Amino acid sequence: MKILTVCIVAFAFVSSIDGNVASTRNCGGRMFVDEAIIIDATTQQDCTWQFQTKEDRILAFTVVGGNVNDAQQFFSIHDGVDIDSPVLLAEKQKIASPRKDFPQAVYTTQPSAIVRFKTAPISNLQLKVQKAVNCPADLGANTGCGRIVDEISCYCVDYNLRTHEGQTTSCLDNGFKLLALESRTEENLLIGAWGNVKRYWTSLTDNLNEGNWLWGSTGTGIVGGYFNWAINQPDGSGNCVHLNDASPQGGWNDDNCANLREAICEGQP
Template sequence: MVNIIPIFVILLSTLLISSRGNAVESPRCGGRIFVENTIVIEAPVHEDCHWDIQTQEDRILVITALNGNLKEAQEFLSIHDGSDKDSPILLVENQKTHERSRKDLPEAVYTTQSTASIRFKKAPTSNLQLKIQKAVDCPFNLGGESQCARAVDDVSCYCATFTQRDHSSQTTYCNNNNMKLLTLETYEKEQAIKAAWNGISFWTSLTDTVQEGEYIWESTNTYLYPGYANWDISEPEHAALKDCMYSSWSGRWHDYGCDNALDAICQAIP
């Protein structure tokens, strides 16, 4: 019976620290954590607490402070890029910022791989919570005439390409770079994208190629209606061969011939 209780505690702890959608809290001092989506770590009341953190292999981790300042918190902890003993330390001041990223995003550190470790050297003097999220890697560009940014939130990535191509070619371009052609499911997302890249017209993945008037976001295979839409006056025209949608420099949607050449924005979402 003496040996059964510790095993039960370990199993219970594993259930508590596995993220399943919404953020969940971890135990107060150390352990192994798999991040499905988001998890919150409470600062320990003891020294020498050590968390090993992992997410799915093709994703990275982003760590922010829910309360307090992450840069100041580095006095109490170290965040390592990987779980090996000699993994390099990630510092807020060394993080490169994408030029077009949202300016109101919290201070964060990003790993370069799917694992990290957080080691508390001493207990913080005030309450501190760390939020750890699964994120996609975000390059600074996809080659010539392109620009990437965390334009919507701190876990996704968006890349604009200013080489004009037809709709099919832009879809292929995004796919070849492990991304998808843009979807605009909400007003807030659209405004964030336009704040990052103002004054350009760009292809999205919205089409009614299969059935006239039945619009589908091809990148997510979801229907437009019921949902957010931002058509310009008298749009869509439902004219012959106008089966693709672009967002114009003025900020409204137009149906357009898919063979026309336009800029595009790609997206990668965890």
């Protein structure tokens, strides 16, 4: 297999609202992607970048303030670092349940990619590179997945009824974790996508210490963080928490971990 070797060039990082900006002194280079990176298109032609991220993640490419499909006249994105790696095209992407307000993105199938700037753009062009989770269409029967909250994470709803432990294991077996909520926005987006008519298990429990509620998927507590208990909850009904549909206000409800419920799994970059 032929491997394209790219020389490492000097570059500097400056802060940006959308991530790090790589200000290159020369054309092209090799970069590891952990946090979001924004590359300013060079005014030179035939400029090549090689990107790599963690082995269990993929790469997502968007154009800042623009459209990937329109911008691809200036560059090509190759899926992998082989010199003959296939070119990723925006119109051929199959993305699970993309939100209409997301920027158009292309995704690799592996943790590496090559970007070749073929011609210099006539105006400022910035390419945003992010580490992302692979998002399948589903995890099997009675499930569905989508990029619900942002363009780099993935959430999967599972309508199969299982205990809290069973849903935790099912998520892990599929490379995901049982849901841990970080904000009202995240919760509202999930409810908007799949409704709150089901009582989805989350990873929130107080199994280790009664009254000390921890997200099992992240090991973090809700003290000082986000919480959304339903009215008169928790009421001591159990040690595991599901999204509540018993009241118009919604919220969370503690329940017996042995009860059979649906669940939401999540994958974060």
